[in-house]
Amino acid sequence: MTRPIALVDCNNFYASCERVFQPTLRGKPVVVLSNNDGCVIARSNEAKELGIEMGAPWHLNREKFSGAGVIVKSSNYTLYGDMSARVMKTLLSFSPVLEIYSIDEAFLGLEGFEDRLEDHARTLRATVLQWTGIPVSVGIAPTKTLAKVANRLAKKDSASCGVRVLMAAADQERALAQLELSDLWGVARRLSGRLKAQGVVTPLALRNADPQQIRQTLGVVGERLVRELRGESCIEIEEIAPNRKSLIASRSFGRPVETLIEMQEAVATYASRAAEKMRRQNLATANLIVFVETNPFRTQDRQYRASQSAQLPIATADTGRLVAAALGALVAIWREGYRYKKAGVMLLDLAPANALQGSLFAAPDSPASQARMRALDVINRRYGRGALIIGAAGVKSAWRLRREHVSKSYTTSWSELLTV
């Protein structure tokens, strides 16, 4: 018996999040810009209909957008992250088998619901919409690859009302007939080129190809794709997110950074932010990497990029220790005379903070340090990020991200609640 897999995908997720708290944006073209207000990374259906492309640079389209009544939003990942967690939590009440695939997509195992898949999916859709305000589409099929196909149809075809079930072979074939190879999950341009070179030009032809033969030319990935298209599940649902091994805090600057003092502020800020993220998961680290880079798209500028790792004698979650280590690493790679576009801090080899062993020469974070960090995190949660910072992070920060059209953090900051 094949087990049904659902792919639940939020419709125009970032634009939908904005609309939950700003209902006047409904029915209007909304675009969300990338970090630093660079280019379009999300569009409402109305914006898509206006022909606005993904990746369209904001500074080139400013007048065109405002002429067409397009509402522009800076990305607000604090809001999107919280809304995503709410959607995922809601999905858990529909199946315990959940794989969070991205901020706005999840695979759900629906074993046991075979006789009422469509009803279950419609209830799920209505519940997510009611609880969170986010519209989703649901595609159901025996494999992840076909669930992706089903989801695509659920979204594109208005008659399906957001739900499409492709459990029967005939339905799967009809669905695949409407698609191009490059529409398939995991088929990039290069793979589709190689398939076409072999005479496999459509998804349907790929489904009917001999898996052994495909394996000889395209390897195990190709074979798996054929089997998945046939309804044989090869890619399992990964329920337990692997314990995070690393995390990163990195941003592009609002304007080029050219002085060491500004770069030190930026690196200290990112190290602080990474440390906070790490503490939230009760982790600690002794290894970090600092990196800096210029803007490769400004070919008129001299280019430089470098990274430097730093080791601490013992894993820590203390912002002060991590910032000091990060600033030490920065000194090793800093070069004067460049226009830096981006920097970041990566924390590696994360380990549970409460399982640390002291050594002869180094002690784990003292209770006093832990209490200090807890106070820091509590204050920043209560009064908003950046309420309390360590001195090295600087207070003027002209390098900070440009976010001119950002909405409030309605769900994560007491000082930014919706006011009614």
Add this chain to the structure above:
Amino acid sequence: MSLSSQQRPFSVCAAGRNGVFIPLAASTVAAGFPSPADDYLDRPLDFNELLVENPAATFAVRVAGESMTGAGLYPGDIAVVNRARNPVSGNVVLALIDGDFTIKRYRRRGVHIRLAAENPKFSDIVISEGVTFEVWGVVTHSIRML
């Protein structure tokens, strides 16, 4: 909640389901004799239990107007809003009227919907045809700083 003898000396806390810290044990093990109080340890009061019925569907909004003072909602209060509840007549709701948010008492008789203010200085809103109206969520609590 019993205490395992493998309890590490550092770990007196563990993250609960929602990342809330819940003490696992009041004391650590010394030479294998647990504290007699450990068996009696309850979780501390968690205000989330009181205020948040459904975390995925619960939102907080800041009250600005005075139209609901009779219901205990004053300017500056935080209203707890549950989107999972279906509104029934008599609930205080966060509603949307033609795209604008308002908090009022939801009164429904058949197809007739009225949003009642709870302050004599404000008048009720009768939902007439041609008005786009929806209940965004049901207001379940009000939190006030004294």
